[in-house]
Amino acid sequence: MTFSELPLSSIANKQYDAVIIGGGMVGASLALGLGQQGKSVLLIEKGAPQPNWLSEPPLRVSAVNRYSETWLREINSWQEIDEASSCAFKRLATWEKGTPVVEFSADDINETHLGSLIRNEAIQIAAYKALEQSALKVDVVFGAVITAYSQKTDSKLLVTLTDGETETNVESHLLIGADGANSKVRQLSNIGTSGWDYQQQCFSITINTQFEQQDITWQEFQPSGPKAFLPLNNNYACLIWYDSKEKVGHLKSLSLDNLKEQVLTTFPELPGDFEIVKTASFPLTRRQANSYVKNRVVLVGDAAHTINPLAGQGVNLGFKDSAELIELLGDTDLSDINKLNQRLSVYQRNRKGDSLVMSTAMDGFYHLFSNDKGLLKSFRHLLLSAANALPSAKLKVMKKALGF
Structure with missing residues (x-):
């Protein structure tokens, strides 16, 4: 059966290999990848993506690294x-006032680019377009919840x-929570979380530029929090302003002219x-699910982990979750309990470990740079100077940023 949007009543008592709750960037891509393995998939999303979203100025943007790009190409989503x-x-450049600029360039590693800045809606819509053009056993229901x-x-x-009107039961070998930081699947599974809310918020400012499109994204560390520039197409760009909740609240109250000042x-x-x-403004949180797997329930993306968006690695971690889960399930009969449990155990170990390493690294940068303490300031200066003086270290950082 080709991809189709179905009414909830039409799938009553159907059987699937996997039911995915959450059809955002990660969930829709995961459904596409599992469907390409010949698995029957039900994808549940609260609202249908609207193509006219792309006619509006961008707001939520993701930095998609080269690993994610390669994977999205493999599942035929990137092309859409x-x-x-x-x-x-x-x-990519980063610095602190009064310190050397550390710049990473694709030319240094003989690559065409380091990554792409893409509006979230475009990534989501692309996955659905790929589903529409395929002949997979994927059913999609919009407007429903678990x-x-x-x-x-x-x-x-x-x-x-x-x-809201109809209640329906379906059977599935796997239930996958791709339903975000406040995951209903995680709650129903009684999987706890650990983490905290940061003292700062993220204020995103979309601008229409009157200058040539840039090929660089940069971030300046300030005591009040980082300030970043994200280039986009069509004369747009995004400015990211990290600051206290009170400061962000003040910025939101300003007229656009005063905000520009x-x-x-x-x-x-x-x-x-x-x-x-x-x-727009967004809270900054760090959350880790205590377990990514519980019996036949699996968490991916923000349902499993949210991290400080300092380096834009959140969605890339989610795509890595999906890529690894698909690879592990490729030759797995989902009715084989022992084999499935073994593969899910590998998924849990690998993905939780990777996520914890990335979360800890982002926290380290956040706490190191978001202050004006003299001793830490001296250490930061030494760190950034050393980065420029050690090309081999810069290459390692670049490869990690690329996702490899």
Whole structure:
């Protein structure tokens, strides 16, 4: 059966290899990858993506690294990403006021680019386009949510779904939570979390630029929090302002003209003039699910982990979750309890370990740079100077940033 959007009532009592709750960037891509293995998949998403989203100015943007790009190509999703919504960058720079600029360039490793900045909606829509053009056993239901699940047999779960009017049960070998930081699947599975909320928030400012499109993304560390520049296509760019909750609240209250004045006095000098067209703020949290796997339930993406977005690695961790899960399940009969448990155990060990390493690294940078303490300031200066003096270290950092 080809991809189709179905009413909830039409799937009553159907059996699937996997039910995925959450059809965002990670969940929709995972459904596509599992479907390409010949598995039957049900994808549940609250709302259908709308193509007219891409006609609006961008707001939520992800830095997709080369590993994620390669994987999205393999599942035929990358090819469907709207070109106007994606901007490749060749250089990445970071510095603190008064310290040397550390710049990473794709030329240093003979690559065409380091990654791409892509609006989230374009990544999600691309996965659905790829599903529409395939002949996979993937059913999609929009406007429904999960309310419960139970163990029906040793190898099957009974999953209860509702759209507010109709309640339907389906059977599945696997239930996958790709439903974000406040995952309902995680809650229903009684999987706890550990972590904390950061004292800062992220303020995203979309600007319409009057200067040439840039091939560099940069981040300046300031005591109040980092300030970053993300280039986009079609004369757009995003400015990312990390600061206290109180400061972000003040910025949100300003007129766009007054906000622009604040940007001009706070950010490093931009290449030319610009106009602010859109803003949004997001809390910063670190969360780790205590387990990524529980019986036949698996968590991926933000349902499993949220990290400080300092280096834009959140969605890349989610794509790595999906890529590894698909690889491990490739030759697995999902009704084979012993083999499935073995593969899911490997998934848990590998993905939780990788996520914890990345979370700890981002926390380290966050706490090291977001202050004005003299001793730490001296150490930061030495660290950034050493980065420029040790080319081999820079190459290792670049490869990690690329996702390899």
